Amino acid sequence: MSRVVELVEHAPATSHVLPDAVGRALAEARIVDASPDPYAPGRWLLRAGSKVGAVSVGAADGEAPVTVRVTPKVPVARLFFLLGHSLAPKDPWQEGRVEVDDRRELLPALAHAVERQIAAALRRGLLQGYRSTEESALVVRGRIREADQIRRRFGAALPVEVVYDEFTTDIPENRILRAAVERLLRLPGVPPEVRRRLLHQRTRLADATPLIAGRPLPAWQPSRLNTRYRPALHLARAVLAGSSPEHARGGLRIDGFLFDMNKLFEDFVTVALREALRGSECTGALQDPHHLDEADAIRMKPDLVVYRPDGTPLAVADAKYKAEKRDGYPDADLYQMLAYCTALGLREGHLIYAKGNAPHAAHRVRHAGIVLHQHALDLDQEPTALLADIASLAHHLVTAPPP
Incomplete structure (x- = not known):
């Protein structure tokens, strides 16, 4: 029987009895911070970072595998909203209509949501x-x-x-759904009743050709015909693109599914800001490549650069999934934003954090005339309020002073 280790995202380290091979595998795969407990032989100190979900590490010598579950700090329903809005801000499912059940654990909720959406997509038969x-x-x-x-x-x-x-019926949409179902069936922690329903959906999708591991997902284009498939396809994409280590090392196999909250927050903030800018004359470019030096040797890629209609930069923003500590945010973030503003010729830069002690702080740089803003988004609020905060932030970006 599998042993289960329960951790919480960014919580203090806790001590657990683990085989040394399992502890080393967790550390080498960078799933959690893992190190031997110096005060207790046979125990390991585990601390979860920004990766949430569940992984199973198969133990050697016939021992039971160890399952590590990392619970996100934000409610699972809110996490699904962030995911939905970053993947498809214009589709109706991002408005909180994806059924995630009342489960608090991420993987069971994800498996339940995917199965329900696939069942809804296939209710009128397979798309051809x-x-x-x-x-x-x-x-x-x-x-x-x-x-x-x-x-x-x-x-x-x-x-x-x-x-x-x-x-x-052997089309990209059905192939992607089948691959997501098969991926979920291999993961630890999927409830038995959900697993039975997933097996039923796999049978219905049996005529779709399996995807080849390591190759890009087949392309599909939104159309009137596949409208009913879109919520399921977006969730399937999240399942297949999630950080899910699968490898054997030292006789151990690691298999699981992890969301990186850093990337999820960054994707949500930048996509939501870009959408909020559509009502203005400005446009937002995500992961916009630039260079810091005149020789174009030092590359930099801000999360979001806002451009005026004439193509000149107006504002720059970077999203950081970090909670403010008692002594403030890391200074390195400010130095990075100062470099962005200098290279782009801007007088203001914006750092956007997941949470903080105050909703806004501003720092004027000596002898430079550059103001560095630090904004804090409270993720633990209703989607409408969160999007309202994003809209207010977008307005702040487009009203930046001229260089």
Whole structure:
């Protein structure tokens, strides 16, 4: 039977009895901060960082595997809102309508939500579409691939190299859903009743070709026909793109699913700000590449750069998933933002944090005339209030003083 270690995101380190091989595997995979407890042999000090979810580490010598669960500080329903808005801000599911149950643990809630959305997507049957197929055939179907016929058959009449469009359920949308279901079925901590429903959905999606591990997801385009699939596809993308280590090291296998809250917060803030700017004449560029020096040797990539209609920079912002400590935010963040403002020729820069002691602070840099703003977003509030704070921040960005 699996042993379970419960941790909370960014909580103080706690001591746990672990096999040394498991402790080393957790440390090497950077799932949590792990080190031997100096005061208790056979115990390890574990501290969760910004990665939340669950992983299972298979123990050697027939010992039971160890499951490590990291609970996020924000409510699971709020986490799903952040995820939804960053993936698809214009789709209705981001408004909190994705059913996540009343579960407090992330992985069970995610599995439940994915299964429910796939069930809703398939309620009227599997989506079908046209897929282009190339094959060698004894009869002509579709179009003859003349160049391939000459190169491969050297003038022979049969077989014929043809290409045709086939109306089938083996399309990217169904392949992605199948891959997400199979991924969830391999993860630890999926409740038995949800696992049974996922097995049923996998049976329904059996005709979709499995995805090949390590290759990019097949592309799909939003359309009127796949509207009912979109919530499920967005969640499936999150399942497949999540940090989920799967490897064997020292005879141990690590398998699990982890959300990186740093990236989730950054994606939410930047996408939400870009959407809030659509009502103005300004535009926002995400992960906008620039250089600090004149020789273009020092690269920098701010999370968000706001541009005027004429293409000149107006504001720069960086999102940091850090809670303010008693002595304030890290000075390194301010130095980084000062570099951004200097290279872009801006008089103001904006650092956006997940939470703080005050909603706003400003620092004027000596001899530079640059003001560095630190904003704090409270994630533990209703989505409408959170988006209102984002809109207020976007207004602050577009009313920045000219350089």
